[in-house]
Amino acid sequence: MRQLPFIAVEGPIGVGKTSLSKKLASQFDFHLLKEIVEENPFLGKFYENIDEWSFQTEMFFLCNRVKQLEDIERDYLNQGKPVVADYHISKNMIFARRTLRENQFHKYAQIFDILTNDMPKPTMVVYLHAGLDTLLERIRMRNRDIEANIQPSYLEQLSQDYEDFMTHFEAAHPETPVIRINGDDLDFVKRQDDLHYIVDQVKRHLNKGEVLK
Numbered sequence: 202m203r204q205l206p207f208i209a210v211e212g213p214i215g216v217g218k219t220s221l222s223k224k225l226a227s228q229f230d231f232h233l234l235k236e237i238v239e240e241n242p243f244l245g246k247f248y249e250n251i252d253e254w255s256f257q258t259e260m261f262f263l264c265n266r267v268k269q270l271e272d273i274e275r276d277y278l279n280q281g282k283p284v285v286a287d288y289h290i291s292k293n294m295i296f297a298r299r300t301l302r303e304n305q306f307h308k309y310a311q312i313f314d315i316l317t318n319d320m321p322k323p324t325m326v327v328y329l330h331a332g333l334d335t336l337l338e339r340i341r342m343r344n345r346d347i348e349a350n351i352q353p354s355y356l357e358q359l360s361q362d363y364e365d366f367m368t369h370f371e372a373a374h375p376e377t378p379v380i381r382i383n384g385d386d387l388d389f390v391k392r393q394d395d396l397h398y399i400v401d402q403v404k405r406h407l408n409k410g411e412v413l414k
Contacts, residue, residue, distance in 0.1 A: 331384030
């Protein structure tokens with residue numbers, strides 16, 4: 202039985218998730234699901250004072266991403282329309298574990314499990330990673346006001362959290378292929394050959410899993 206493609210593109214802040222998701226959606230004619238970021242009213246305050254604003258920030262992201270996935274499941278996946286998303290909802294736990302106090306995290310984790318228990322699962326994850334200098338440069342180039350106060354130490358730790366998470370994800374979900382892309386070596390925005398390489402990797406895994414439409 203053919204499985205409908207639902208590709209999640211993941212990686213730390215500034216690595217190029219949305220840019221790659223747009224290109225993959227265009228290449229394969231999939232619907233593009235973009236995470237809500239700048240609409241979060243707490244995010245700017247969060248980067249200024251993580252301890253004070255982390256719970257509000259994470260709860261806003263969780264509720265909005267759950268609603269997005271419910272809509273995507275109803276309007277696209279259940280209608281036989283493939284999707285590529287520039288996030289995986291499990292990322293919420295990466296950020297929450299890093300930013301929330303212990304008592305807050307326990308409450309958050311319970312809410313997360315309840316809300317995401319029956320959410321659609323990606324059939325493939327494209328994991329973008331890059332060194333701190335690359336991430337900082339890309340954040341500087343896109344020049345978002347809400348990201349102006351991101352500390353390099355926070356970003357570096359977040360990158361390690363993603364590495365740990367993806368290693369655990371691959372072990373826990375061997376049925377879901379993970380394509381790892383090194384953003385220090387590949388620039389799919391500026392170099393067409395690099396984009397073609399990534400597209401070929403995705404296409405090969407789609408064909409292998411018989412998930413092409």
